[in-house]
Amino acid sequence: MKLLRRALLALSLAAGRLDRAPRPAVMTGGVAVGTDPTSPIVGIIGSGVTGQAVGRVLEMLGFRRAWFDVDNDAARRAAGIYGGVVVESHADLAVADVVVLASPALHAEKAARFVAEGVHVVCLSDDPDDVASLVDLDAAARRHGVSLVVGAGVSPGLSGVLARHLASRLHVVDEIHVAMHGTGGPACARQHHDALGGTALGWHDGEWIERPGGSGRELCWFPEPIGPADCYRAALADPALLHLAFPEAERISARVSATRRDRLTARLPMLSPPHREGDRGALRVEVRGSVVGGERVTHLVGAVGRTGDLAGAVAASFAAACVSGRAEAGLVISGHDRPLAEWMLRSLADVGVMLQEYTGVATGGSA
Structure with a gap:
């Protein structure tokens, strides 16, 4: 049949x-x-x-x-x-x-x-x-x-691919931190709204920690033309999946960009309907660890484009x-x-996804 x-x-x-x-x-x-x-x-x-x-x-x-x-x-x-x-x-x-x-x-x-x-x-x-x-x-x-x-x-998804790409350069992977900007369409925008009002999970030194969505502000620099954006913890699936993919990592976190209005209204119904076509989005993946010999290094890579197209x-x-x-x-x-x-990575390049890698010396921390 x-x-x-x-x-x-x-x-x-x-x-x-x-x-x-x-x-x-x-x-x-x-x-x-x-x-x-x-x-x-x-x-x-x-x-x-x-x-x-x-x-x-x-x-x-x-x-x-x-x-x-x-x-x-x-x-x-x-x-x-x-x-x-x-x-x-x-x-x-x-x-x-x-x-x-x-x-x-x-x-x-x-x-x-x-x-x-x-x-x-x-x-x-x-x-x-x-x-x-x-x-x-x-x-x-x-x-x-x-x-x-x-x-x-994009997150989860492209985030894991990029994390593995960066991890392949390291002898030991200690930390993976993901940040995402933008949504793909109305349903994705609603999920973003709900996530900011939920409970965020993060992997921290061998145990799961729970934090309220909308907390943990961090200024993240995304690939141009997005640039800097304030990002916050949210109820996201990426930390759990990244932990399964990288059990050796001691710290894993994921954040999303949000405005002050997003945070204030996250625990209320959406005040206005989301745009039908979504918007330009970006992903930033940061992997920290050490190379052979013990030197500590940080690698960062990102992607930018219409969020729905990337996904x-x-x-x-x-x-x-x-x-x-x-x-x-x-x-x-x-x-x-x-x-x-x-x-x-090769397949994504073939269909037009372009990556941007950050260079320079990383400072500050992420939790």
Whole structure:
């Protein structure tokens, strides 16, 4: 039955591509990905700002795309722009090779269903509780022989890739500190609002510490044109995932930029609706440690761009890693596997993500 459903979806994709000019194969991480009718099928759940960015990058990479959104008209608009077909239910995507969860709803329940169907899953959720539930699906993913990527956006996601890139230069990694500016779209902006009103977790000298969201002000310098911004603790998933990827690190923290108004209203309903298209965002990752010989060093790297575009590039690249076999079966956390992180960097460069590295001498502290 599953083979029949996949064949029907493939026929729909073929029919949907008749009016689209064929695209040449492109390179991703040194591997050519074609656009022929036998290329992998990637399901995209969610056709908002980030979901559309995922679809755009998948189109560049030559993957066939199938869309689902609770707003069927939104899914049709996305498919009309970036190609692919629209399905009537997320269950119809169980015949895809990989499914990218880019919707604002919690992901754990849907991810569990797709894993049980033997489908690779890429999750962009950054809700701490949802991420914890996703991590618990590791055994199920291993049992079914599929990859479950948890934290495939900017933070978490790109943050782990960059942290591993910097950690590879060090003999010992002591500290990892992440800061993010900007949101991808309305749902992301609401999550940012809620996170500032929640309880922030940080890893400090072997134990978890809890601090109120909106505390711990730190002036962080992001890549231009963003520049400096005040950043604060928030209820974020990055520290927990980075701790799994870098258990040797003694201190791990994550912050988000916020205005005075953001902090004052964080525990109230949003006073005004967020912008539909999100805004320009940036990520800054700082890794501290020592090289062979004991010298203490600090490395910093960042990325800037529309937040949804950055998240879409990361998620699409992880989807490519799943279907190519680069991502192992079971739980996949950004930055845990060095070869995968290095491949992700090349893939992200291929689809237009540019990094900026800080130089100079770091001063001051971060907690």
